[in-house]
Amino acid sequence: MANAFNKEERVMFDELLAGFQDSLTVSRQVAVFNTDQQMMARTNDVIWRPMPYILPSYDGLDQSSNFNDKTQLSVPATIGFKKSVPFALDAVEARDMLQSGRMRDAAMQRLSSDVNVAVTNVACLQGSLVVKRTGSIVGFDDVAACEAIAREQGVDMSDASIAIHVREYNAMAANLANRAQVQGKTETAYDRALIGRIAAFDAFKADYTYRLTAAAGTTVTVNGANQRYVPKATSTAGTGETGNVDNRFQNLTVTVSSGTIKVGDCFTIAGVNAVHQITKADTGQSKTFRVTAIVSGGGGSGVITITPPIVAADSSPTQAETQYKNVTATPANGAAITWLNTAAANVQPFWTRDSIEILPGRYAIDDAGISVMRGTTDQGFELVMTKQTGIDGLKTKYRVDAMFGVVNRNTEMNGVLLLQQT
Numbered sequence: 001m002a003n004a005f006n007k008e009e010r011v012m013f014d015e016l017l018a019g020f021q022d023s024l025t026v027s028r029q030v031a032v033f034n035t036d037q038q039m040m041a042r043t044n045d046v047i048w049r050p051m052p053y054i055l056p057s058y059d060g061l062d063q064s065s066n067f068n069d070k071t072q073l074s075v076p077a078t079i080g081f082k083k084s085v086p087f088a089l090d091a092v093e094a095r096d097m098l099q100s101g102r103m104r105d106a107a108m109q110r111l112s113s114d115v116n117v118a119v120t121n122v123a124c125l126q127g128s129l130v131v132k133r134t135g136s137i138v139g140f141d142d143v144a145a146c147e148a149i150a151r152e153q154g155v156d157m158s159d160a161s162i163a164i165h166v167r168e169y170n171a172m173a174a175n176l177a178n179r180a181q182v183q184g185k186t187e188t189a190y191d192r193a194l195i196g197r198i199a200a201f202d203a204f205k206a207d208y209t210y211r212l213t214a215a216a217g218t219t220v221t222v223n224g225a226n227q228r229y230v231p232k233a234t235s236t237a238g239t240g241e242t243g244n245v246d247n248r249f250q251n252l253t254v255t256v257s258s259g260t261i262k263v264g265d266c267f268t269i270a271g272v273n274a275v276h277q278i279t280k281a282d283t284g285q286s287k288t289f290r291v292t293a294i295v296s297g298g299g300g301s302g303v304i305t306i307t308p309p310i311v312a313a314d315s316s317p318t319q320a321e322t323q324y325k326n327v328t329a330t331p332a333n334g335a336a337i338t339w340l341n342t343a344a345a346n347v348q349p350f351w352t353r354d355s356i357e358i359l360p361g362r363y364a365i366d367d368a369g370i371s372v373m374r375g376t377t378d379q380g381f382e383l384v385m386t387k388q389t390g391i392d393g394l395k396t397k398y399r400v401d402a403m404f405g406v407v408n409r410n411t412e413m414n415g416v417l418l419l420q421q422t
Helices: 007-023 037-042 097-126 140-151 166-177 185-192 319-324
Strands: 046-050 074-078 081-090 129-132 160-165 201-206 219-222 234-236 242-244 250-258 266-275 282-296 301-307 337-339 348-352 356-360 371-376 382-390 395-408 414-418
Touching: 007 097, 007 371, 007 382, 037 046, 074 356, 081 097, 097 282, 097 348, 097 356, 097 395, 097 414, 129 140, 129 282, 140 160, 140 201, 140 348, 140 414, 160 166, 166 201, 219 337
Parallel strands: 129 414, 160 201
Antiparallel strands: 046 074, 074 395, 081 395, 160 348, 219 250, 234 242, 250 301, 266 282, 266 337, 282 301, 348 414, 356 395, 371 382, 382 395
């Protein structure tokens, strides 16, 4: 083939792939689901992934009346990210192989950053477990509060991670470095600004986390009683067609007396406590929610999409409500909404491995007139490098591509730590 890769270009791609794999620090802490690419092409790159079952238990020996249908919930996962790094070298620049090395490093850094950012943004914007702290980060107590809100709601913390912005991470390391009684960790905190595992989390230093601005909706209340959510696995359209239902979100009607609600806002609702999702016992703590979309607004009232939905099972509950109950009560009409993100700051996302999932994708490229080289990481990510040379300007065009998806399978198993809030 006229545009076949030379030895130096093959070495460059191998080094790019290795560097890309090593830089996927955050994505290594989430689950990976490898799909059949032919099937994904036929479904417009969407597949429904199951959520974990939650089943009730009953007292007594006779269970004859308790063999009810169980509801299996699922969520749509989409291979929706198509990232590319294009560059070109002319015949003069190509004489210096250092140029290829610099381009390789830049492509690796950009694509690995795209993957890491996509994963953290899912937790930063959809994670519903919200911990608010009024001061700067101190150390163990802040991270332990994240463990507490998760464990008390029944989240398995055996494989959990937290990404901490570099400024806060280094502040925690400084606090740890001053503790002479902590053997081993003190030395690494001092000479490498390394924290390691803390309060059930593997802590990672992040050069980027989402910066959440302060909530601007100052006076907001629930508009209308009995805004209950009933989970269901499928729904039937007017045409008779049955389709899956995404149960991670609910539309909530609110009254906005002043200010403006925005996507990402974190809040609690008066009279609505969180429950342990296995035992269904009241935690005594307010349930935290996130705004994920603005459906409509104006005229003092509006509709917002929130996560998680409000499943109280407090009024002739269905079997599905009993299974997936997550709060003590459906909010009353006029119940006050309290915003938690009261000051702009970088958020620190935390999650359990199985709650967020990556779906690697694959391009099928016709190599007529171009050269194609592909490689796959241990996680299943595929990088594709293509090359084409034009005779008119003696310029060779390169592009490195990656395709993948990220899905938050359960927004109640991940969340954010808010610092320096008023």
